[in-house]
Amino acid sequence: MAKRIDVSGLSAYYGSAKAIEDISMTVEPRSVTAFIGPSGCGKSTFLRTLNRMHEVIPNAHVEGKVMLDDENLYASGVDPVAVRRTVGMVFQRPNPFPTMSIYDNVAAGLKLNGMRRKGDLDTLVEKSLKGANLWNEVKDRLNKPGAGLSGGQQQRLCIARAIAVEPQVLLMDEPCSALDPISTLAIEDLIGELKERFTIVIVTHNMQQAARVSDRTAFFNLAAVGQPGRLIEIDETERIFSNPSVQATEDYISGRFG
Amino acid sequence: MEISRSAPTQAKAVVPPESGPPNLRQTPVEPPAPQNKGKVRLGDRLFSGASRGSGILLLVIMAAIAAFLTYRAVGAIADDHGNFLTTKEWNANATPPVFGIAVLATGTVISAVIAMVIAVPIAVGVALFISHYAPRKLAQPLAYLVDLLAAVPSIVYGLWGALFLVPHLQGTTQWLDSFFAWTYVFDASQPEVTPRSLFTVGILLAIMILPIVTNVSREVFLQVPRMHEEAALALGATRWEVIRISVLPFGRSGVISASMLGLGRALGETMAVATVLSPSAILSLHILDPGGGTIAQNIASGFGEASPFGRDALIASGLVLFVITLVVNGAARLIIARRKEYSGANA
Ligand SMILES: Nc1ncnc2c1ncn2[C@@H]1O[C@H](COP(=O)(O)OP(=O)(O)OP(=O)(O)O)[C@@H](O)[C@H]1O
Ligand SMILES: [Mg+2]
Numbered sequence: 001m002a003k004r005i006d007v008s009g010l011s012a013y014y015g016s017a018k019a020i021e022d023i024s025m026t027v028e029p030r031s032v033t034a035f036i037g038p039s040g041c042g043k044s045t046f047l048r049t050l051n052r053m054h055e056v057i058p059n060a061h062v063e064g065k066v067m068l069d070d071e072n073l074y075a076s077g078v079d080p081v082a083v084r085r086t087v088g089m090v091f092q093r094p095n096p097f098p099t100m101s102i103y104d105n106v107a108a109g110l111k112l113n114g115m116r117r118k119g120d121l122d123t124l125v126e127k128s129l130k131g132a133n134l135w136n137e138v139k140d141r142l143n144k145p146g147a148g149l150s151g152g153q154q155q156r157l158c159i160a161r162a163i164a165v166e167p168q169v170l171l172m173d174e175p176c177s178a179l180d181p182i183s184t185l186a187i188e189d190l191i192g193e194l195k196e197r198f199t200i201v202i203v204t205h206n207m208q209q210a211a212r213v214s215d216r217t218a219f220f221n222l223a224a225v226g227q228p229g230r231l232i233e234i235d236e237t238e239r240i241f242s243n244p245s246v247q248a249t250e251d252y253i254s255g256r257f258g
Numbered sequence: 259m260e261i262s263r264s265a266p267t268q269a270k271a272v273v274p275p276e277s278g279p280p281n282l283r284q285t286p287v288e289p290p291a292p293q294n295k296g297k298v299r300l301g302d303r304l305f306s307g308a309s310r311g312s313g314i315l316l317l318v319i320m321a322a323i324a325a326f327l328t329y330r331a332v333g334a335i336a337d338d339h340g341n342f343l344t345t346k347e348w349n350a351n352a353t354p355p356v357f358g359i360a361v362l363a364t365g366t367v368i369s370a371v372i373a374m375v376i377a378v379p380i381a382v383g384v385a386l387f388i389s390h391y392a393p394r395k396l397a398q399p400l401a402y403l404v405d406l407l408a409a410v411p412s413i414v415y416g417l418w419g420a421l422f423l424v425p426h427l428q429g430t431t432q433w434l435d436s437f438f439a440w441t442y443v444f445d446a447s448q449p450e451v452t453p454r455s456l457f458t459v460g461i462l463l464a465i466m467i468l469p470i471v472t473n474v475s476r477e478v479f480l481q482v483p484r485m486h487e488e489a490a491l492a493l494g495a496t497r498w499e500v501i502r503i504s505v506l507p508f509g510r511s512g513v514i515s516a517s518m519l520g521l522g523r524a525l526g527e528t529m530a531v532a533t534v535l536s537p538s539a540i541l542s543l544h545i546l547d548p549g550g551g552t553i554a555q556n557i558a559s560g561f562g563e564a565s566p567f568g569r570d571a572l573i574a575s576g577l578v579l580f581v582i583t584l585v586v587n588g589a590a591r592l593i594i595a596r597r598k599e600y601s602g603a604n605a
Contacts, residue, residue, distance in 0.1 A: 056491055058394070085494030095485040099507035108503060109493040158489075165493065 002029040002199045003069045003086075003168040005050060010064030011228070012045050012054055019045045021228035023064070025218060027169075032195050034210035034237065035203045037220030038252065042229030043203045044092075046220070047171050050201065051087035052080040068168065085113065088167035092174040094154035096146035096161070102129075103142040105157055109165040124164055132160035133190050152183025159190065163198070170194065172202040176209065188213050207253055211241050219249045331577045334570035342574065347539035348556060350571035351564060357571050359578050361541045365456055365550040366525060366582065372460025372545065373524040377468045378517050384468075385475035386501060401476060408469035416533035419462040424534060427453050427461065431546050446546035454536040457545040459552070462530055467520030474519060478512030479505055511594040518590050525583055528558035553579040 005027035012020045020042035027033045035043045048054040049062050052073060066073040073083050096105045106125045107115075115121060125142075129135040134156040138149070146157050155175055162170060172191075176184040191200060191213045204210050210217050218234035233246050244250050334350070335342045338357060345358020384404070388397045431446060431453040438444035486504040495503060531552050537559070538549035557572045564572060 051492065053488065053492060056488070081494050081496050083494075084492055089492035091485060091488065091492075093485060095489040097486065097489060097503060097507070099510075108490075112493055112495055112499055161493070 002197065004029045004067075005169060005199065005201075006065075006067040007050075008065045008067075010046070010049060010062065010066065012042070012049050012062050013060060014057065015059040018228040020049075020220075021230055023231045025231060025234050027199060027201060028216065029199045030195060030197075031215040032191060032200045032202060032213050033234075034214035034217045035201065035220060036205070036207065036210050036217060036252070037229070037232075038222070039205075040225075040229070041220040041222045043220055044173050045229070047173055047201060047203055048089075050169070050171055051089055052083045053089060055080065085109075085165060086167055087169040087171060088162035088165065090155070090158050090162050090170065090172040090175050092177055094151055094158050094178065096149075096154050096157050098145070098147045100146055101143045102138050102146045102149070102157060105146040106160050106164050109161060113165060128160040128164035129157075131163055131190075131194070132156045133186060134160055150183075152179045152186065155179060155183065155187060156190070159187070159194075163194065167198065169199040169201065172200065174203050174205065177205065184209070207241075211237060217241070219244070219246075219252065221248055221252070327573050327577060330570040331574035334567065334574045337567070338571070346541050348551075348560070348571075348575075350560075350568040355567060355571065359553065359575050361539050362551050362553045362556050362575060363578055363582065364541060366552040366554070366579065368543070368545060368550070369456050369459045369463055369531070369552055370521055370524040372457060373463035373467060374517060374521055376461060376464035377471055377520060378513075380464075381468050381471035381516070381520070382475055382513060384472045385479055386505070388472075389476050389479040390497065390501060390505065401473070404469045404472050404476075408473060412466060412527060413529045413533070415462060415466050416530035419458070419530055419534040423462055424452060424454060424458055427458050431455070431457065435546060443543055443545050445544050447544060448547065451548055453546060454534060454548045455546050456535070456550045459531050459535050460545070462534055463524040463527055466527065466530060467523050470523065471516045471520040474516035475509065475513050478509040478516065481512075482508045514590050514594055518587055521586060522583060525579060525586075526554050527552075528554040531555040532558045553582075 007026070008024045010020070010023045011018060023046060035047065037043055045054060050066060050073075052062075054060050054062055062074060064074070068083075068086065072078070073087075096102075097108060100108065103125055106128050107121050110121060110124055115124070126135060126139075129138060134153060137153060138144075138157075146154065149157060155178070159170075159175070176187050179187065188209065191202065194200060195215075202210075202213065214237045216234060217237045217240040219232045219240065220229050221232045222229045232248055233240070233244065235244070240249060241253060244253070334355075337355060338345075339354040340347075340356040340358050342358050344360050345356060346361045348357045348362065349355060350357040388400050388404075392400060432449045434444045434457075435446040435449040439446070482505050486508060487500050490500040490503045532555045535551065535555055536548050537551040537555065539551075540547070540549045542550065553575050557576060561569065561572055
């Protein structure tokens, strides 16, 4: 259950303001691709175009093509709701449903997909929580509210919720930025395990994290404030961090700007 | 959740070992702020004095009103020659006075229930439409319109009810009677009579409380944090599923509060009910039959020509209305509090 993403000529707008311009890249299946770049260069915007979450913002729209294997997500007639069921997302701030128990949080996506049988739900909830390395911590309080967990646990709950529906791709927007180092490590380990099954894209401001978890790294930048963000280069992570082909990438990674 | 709940208990548990007078224990906590001490303290003291003073004043005024009303009411009830709770008719000006709130209290509750059953679902629907479905160009004027409706004086609704609603509900009444008479409540004994009934009153009240319930609900729905809605969207929820998963659970307690505001208005509505209803002392659950009454309507129509004793009796009925309101509000608060740990508040 992992698909290749092939983006070509993609631009995204907020109203009439262009936030990212002409991005083309390929994301390999069963691998982790990291997005790095200075704040405001459009990493989140780009990530959200990959599961058609960009367009839920009023007046926002997208131009270009995103191919998931051989299906264009932006072809007319494609239902964005169906896209979001195949391309899961984890947000920067943990956002479990506050009115739901831990169990119901994980089961939410499954129920949306029409799964009703208690036995099936139980199995998949357990599997997903185990997959998110959270099972041991919560197995005795599945009926307690999800909002009662610690931040790191909540983020892993959100990951469990996202992987429960077995998406093809998992998008993560700075999933560790609100977490302590230990929870961060837990989630990085988890990402390492999840890439066996999913295509993973992760936005991060943490260079070490990008180096640790990703196979490939994409560097985004903007020419000047007010200009749209662009993809500068994408390559093997090792290469980006040792010998990038563009000077700006090296400057950014070594902390000379941004 | 658990931490915040156990924190106060722990704080209390610490008290016995120290066992000093409370002000002694607080001394070390006082932050040393030598420079601007005088300035800040004066402002603080003025403000806390003013707020405490007005708080106390308010309580005193309320207590005085309550004491006065209770005194008059108890006197009236003591001289009642019928049973105040079970007597159906209201003859407080007669000698000997015989009056009770059986019909009035029932009618108050019935008409308010009808109003709520009709108004709350519609209000929630309209609020959701304005907050989550309507395009912005439509949502703004719509919200404004609903605001305007909330400001229409109740006598206007009353006149409209009497002149327009009552004659136009005749057909509905007959239709309900011919198809739903088996439900007992919709069994009309004289379907051909003009429907100046509790049912009509309930519908009028529903229309009257619709704007306020809609507006408050809409405000609540707009408060739902973006990230909760996006959580549902990212799972592949349709617009309706987002509402079901994120918006409604988050807005639940707010909608209950909004409904309580509406209910308060429905319970206490005087002029509109008095204009529409033809009151009688018949206690009946056939809501399509003309007759019955509500406490507020009875006060409105009886206060003018009431004897001094009759006024005291009306005050007694007003206290009953107050108790009803209090009970309903308490129940709503219980509902809100029961699942508090699941509310959006601690997200
Ligand atoms: N909802 C929005 N409405 C209008 N403009 C937006 C919106 N969200 C982002 N933008 C703009 O789009 C540009 C890219 O923002 P984006 O959030 O994608 O950056 P980012 O690379 O994720 O930054 P960060 O690293 O700080 O998260 C910025 O100029 C931002 O101001
Ligand atoms: Mg971002």
